[in-house]
Amino acid sequence: MQTPSAADLLLAWERGLDQSPTRRALSLLEACLPGVTLDRLAALPIGMRDTQLLRLRESLFGNSVAAVSECPDCGERLDVAFNTNDVRHMSVEKIDAETMEPQTQAHQLHTGGYDITYRIPTSSDLLVISTADDIEPQLALLQRCLTEVQQNGIPVQANALPDSVIAAISKDMANADPQAQIELGLVCPECSYAWNALFDIAAFLWNEIHAWAKRMLHEVHTLARTYGWREADILAMSARRRQIYLELAQT
Ligand SMILES: [Zn+2]
Known part of the structure; x- marks a missing residue:
């Protein structure tokens, strides 16, 4: 960085x-x-x-x-x-500091008779659900992040899950990514x-x-007006030098 x-x-x-x-x-x-x-x-x-x-x-x-x-x-x-x-x-998830490639893992949860596999939400997920106005955001997020849901070995859709199970998944997701909250x-x-x-x-x-x-x-405005310098040149100065010129401009 x-x-x-x-x-x-x-x-x-x-x-x-x-x-x-x-x-x-x-x-x-x-x-x-x-x-x-x-x-x-x-x-x-x-x-x-x-x-x-x-x-x-x-x-x-x-x-x-x-x-x-x-x-x-x-x-x-x-x-x-x-x-x-x-x-x-x-x-718990690791990242390559150069490429920002995350080594994410699948998370598993067994609750209320359901076997659930999910991944942690990303900015992409938040961007997509913010444009979907026909569906409740929490459900939209789950639909994207639940990779597998089964009950007694039979696949189940996210929108068929009871509220208690959705709440349990949301809590588990938050615990799995504590820095997000x-x-x-x-x-x-x-x-x-x-x-x-x-x-x-x-x-x-x-x-x-x-x-x-x-x-x-505001500092650029003051210095440009006083000295006639270009914005790019003022921004390229160190903060310390800019401050000294500002003090001089105001004397
Ligand atoms: Zn108080």
Whole structure:
């Protein structure tokens, strides 16, 4: 993984403005993994994708995360601070760091009299089900990820499964790919209510990059107006040198 240049990150951000959250996450990965095809990135299990997004976040903004959450019980806003290392899971699935080719495995589950084989959902799955508006998303995802379902040796369709079995599969899938769902154990300082809040690294990093991009364009605007420099030249400067010129421009 390489840290994207300011120009490349701005390009990914600009493209991402018109994209769905899932596609945006892939645009960010394209910027830091330029040798890997989009299809390959989209085929990563969500947890593996999020592992790469965490690495990108660390290379751009460091390991410390400061987020805000809201108590579901009393509505109190609370500051949440943690380190990215605290939310990193060791994946049972392995990946080739150069090619991003995952060595995924089939997962098996026996529940409610059914024998189920499935694979972990990927960004491709999320992109496809987001365009299928005639079917419930959870069922659409299962139809794509269940590779074999049998009851007493007889094949069964995903849409014929009882709700309890669907719930058991969803839970097993989440356990099999823990990095896909980062949960933070929080306690409200106001009312002592305790809950698990989801931390969505894709959405969080996108918001950070969105704020960064707007700051960066403002800096380009100030320097271009003051010195007449080209956008490409300003973006090619180190952040430190850009900051010094900005201070000089404002004196
Ligand atoms: Zn509370």
